[in-house]
């Protein structure tokens with residue numbers, strides 16, 4: 341395993357370090373201690389040719405304005421909370437309202453936009469980039485002093501990235517985290533993701549309202565073909581469908597899908613043209629599928645003009661706004677209890 345470190349910028353009086361980890365097969369992941377952002381992932385196609393499969397910028401400066409959360413670690417709360425308010429026990433909390441009056445992705449100073457401590461742990465078989473962050477009580481309005489650790493783990497013998505998250509708070513709080521990478525398996529964004537084939541072990545998705553908040557209704561995909569990914573389907577049909585749910589999401593998906601418990605890999609994504617395939621296994625109960633409906637330009641991503649559907653996010657997490665819906669799995673983390681979550685991304689070719 342090879343690990344390279346390079347200082348690429350400075351923020352909040354700290355060096356920003358870019359880590360590049362490469363295994364013997366050429367599989368390579370780059371990430372930095374700013375927002376634990378994954379900036380690049382090089383994966384072989386069916387002919388062994390390496391290509392970058394995630395949206396990301398070339399320079400640190402570009403990440404200082406990263407409205408689409410390219411590659412970022414998201415928390416303390418992934419997704420939306422209605423009007424940024426919730427109640428735990430008797431206490432009402434108000435957190436940042438940074439998206440049309442709703443809370444989104446931890447607020448402006450969420451995990452994606454702070455500098456983390458970082459270190460490399462390495463042996464023959466694997467290399468780990470470990471990020472830690474102490475989020476003080478009331479940061480962005482959330483209760484509790486929270487200690488977080490995020491580990492990016494690469495193995496020498498497989499093209500696999502495991503992200504493991506852990507956290508502990510001294511007060512009962514909410515915690516719901518994810519990684520916001522936009523995958524595009526064509527390699528160096530040669531094509532959009534519209535013809536990628538997505539398979540998900542999900543029998544139900546969460547209906548959204550116009551503010552993109554869950555209404556509380558669980559829809560069975562048996563009754564809604566456009567949302568039935570159990571036998572694989574492409575994204576393209578959703579962009580022109582006259583379906584109220586895909587229309588309100590900006591002509592695509594921006595929806596939480598509940599993952600069937602015990603069915604792993606929960607998700608598979610394939611690009612037939614390049615032959616690249618991604619399998620996702622997770623301990624999380626849901627995934628937000630966001631098809632990049634609003635990532636279009638004018639701006640460029642590593643020299644490619646940004647356009648809608650240039651990447652898709654598979655945000656493994658707990659359901660958004662779960663505090664308002666007791667039948668959703670809960671994001672409440674009790675004081676002094678350990679939070680743990682793990683998602684593994686495995687690449688292969690076909």
Ligand code: FUC
Nearest residue numbers: 407408409552594628630
């Ligand atoms: C996803 C979506 C949001 C937002 C953000 C950048 O997580 O759920 O709607 O556009 O990404």
